[in-house]
Amino acid sequence: MSSSQQLHHFNEEERTTPGWNTEVCPQRNTAIFWHNIWCDYKRPRGGIVYEIMKDTWCKYHYTVRALREDEMRRRSLASKLDNHDDIWREVKHLRPQHRVTPSSMDNPHEKADIAELFAGEFESLYRSTPTDPTELQNLINELKQSSMSMLVPQKFDAAMLSSCLPRMKKENQVIKQKDERISSLEHRVASLESAMDDHEQYLRCNSFRLSGVAELPNEDPPDVGLTTLNTRMKLDPPLVASELNRTHRVGPKAKGGGKHRSLLIKFATYRSRKRVFTQKKQLWSEDQSDARLFLNEDLTKRRSELLWKARKLKKEGRICDAWSSDGKLLLKTMNNVIHPFHSIEEIMLRASPLSEKTCGGGVSIFIRDNLRILEHPELSVCHDSFESIFIELPKGSILNYKKALFIGVVYRPPQYNHDAFNNYLVNILQTIRSAGANCMLMGDFNYDLLSTDSHAPTHDFLESLYC
Incomplete structure (x- = not known):
């Protein structure tokens, strides 16, 4: 529902009321x-914008009520004129004249008499104040509450803030550009760290570690080292010293x-x-007295x-x-x-298979026999709380389609972590897009698409579909 529909509805007669365009419309547009x-x-339910x-909103409706009251007065005056009533009496009723300040108060005319009368009234009012400690404490509490209510921030003038809106938009644009710059730099740092790690690993390609x-x-x-290996x-032939570049113990x-x-x-x-290295299993001696190397x-x-974290999951029975x-x-x-992995997120996506005690579940795609498809197990996940399967229809395999088409079925249980799911989905869609293909995504995501304004994970899920 649009904002104009939420504020108020007016019939055509009200829109033609004198003063509507000059008084009501500006307030309505501002609201x-x-x-x-x-x-x-x-x-938000608080803050300066609220x-x-x-x-x-209050000023707009106050203007509408004031305009209606003026219209009622005009109609009353017109009816009196049509009925030949006393028109001036009605005018005085609509616009009462300011009264002159009286020079007397309850008969006294002198200033001293008026002051004495006022002192008597004030004394009676003063004596009416309760003297009970409990009542006085309640009165003190009420005064404190009223004083705290006076500390509420003063409402800002809408016209003044409207003039500041262009500057606010400009500042938001600057912040958005800086956020994009920070995101780009973080991505660049991650890429450089990954490249440095690859380079360091390449320098270690001629080395291994012998433990035990x-x-x-x-x-x-x-x-x-030479004696132990031989x-x-x-x-056969035995290893010679010229084949070793350097050997030393690692760590303190x-x-x-x-x-x-x-x-x-x-x-x-x-x-x-x-x-x-290809014969490393021969280090495992059958003699129990020999040390395990x-x-x-x-x-x-x-x-x-x-690798240590992945092997820990292996001991837990979550990967093979x-x-x-x-x-x-x-x-x-x-x-x-078999899947390669470069981060803990990729490990967790592949880990935690479905338990043997679990009944039901799973995702599937039924394919006609005459269709040529390519399976993509690297994009598929068989997780205890998250499942997906992806296949590819190559270019030209259906309806002369000019691009490859990836078809995926995804199931996300309601309790599954939102951030992990959205990160997985973004990685998959970016992989498909980098291949120059289109994607058709189906499944049960357990998101209420009508609550994107109030539920941030649902908004992030829709944003991830347009990555």
Whole structure:
């Protein structure tokens, strides 16, 4: 419903009333203007915008009532004139003259007598005041409340604020530009951090870490690493010292003979490193008396933390497996689909499969046999509280469509986190758009699309559809 419909309805007779265009219309337009601003601010129940909207609304309706009263007076005067009544009596009734200030009060004429009369009345009024402590305390409380009500901020004049509106819009535009600039810089920083992490990981491509090797006093780390690899892995041909660039322990030495530090082994060539790393399972000796040794890639701090969190989910039974391959982080979901991941959000989207105790649920797409489709498991999620499936109809596969068409079915339960869902949806739609394709999205999102003004997550969901 528009603002003009919410304020008031008038018939044609009222619109032709004298004074309507000069008195009512300006107040009405001002009230509609501030009502629209109040709606744009999502209808707050307090603050300066609400006070201005309420003030202009009251002034508008006061003007309407005053105009109606004047019209009633005019009609009354006209009826008296038609009935040949005393017209001047009616005029005096409509416009009473100002009375002269009386020179006497209840018979006394002198100033002293009037003052004495006033003093007597004041004394009787003073003595009528209660003297009971409880009543006095109640009176004090009422005075305090009335004094606090006087501290309410004064209403601003609508005309003055209307003149400030262009400046407010300009300031909002500047703030919006700065917000966009900050968002662009944050995105750029994230991209640079990701690029630096990729570069650092590339510099570690010839290295790996050997864990579980006992640390001895005054040891020679290169000799320990070379001997351990040749002895436990039985390499053929054996590894020689020229193939190793550098070997040393990682981290500070533990006090009191604690956990043994890992050996960081850097090879001279990637080929030598790969020859050893592909046979890492031979480190697991069948002899129970031998120490258990582990060979892992030398990952950056960021990737090590992500892999540790993914393996923690594996222990909880929320994913099938997680590992690294040439610095790339991979995980396998419970439905045996392998996905790369670069952030904790991507891990959580792939984790938490449907429990075996759960009955029902799931999303599906039925496809005719004569249609050629491409499956996209990387866009599909099988989550305990969020599910989706996506397929692709290649260009020209249906109705000579000139672009590829992605079809997705999504289900979001009512209790699922709004921010996580909107972030997932934005990432999926941006991936599809970067491929130059269109998308048809279906499903049950559990959003009330009629409450976009009052419910911020619903508004964000609609905004994400136009990313």
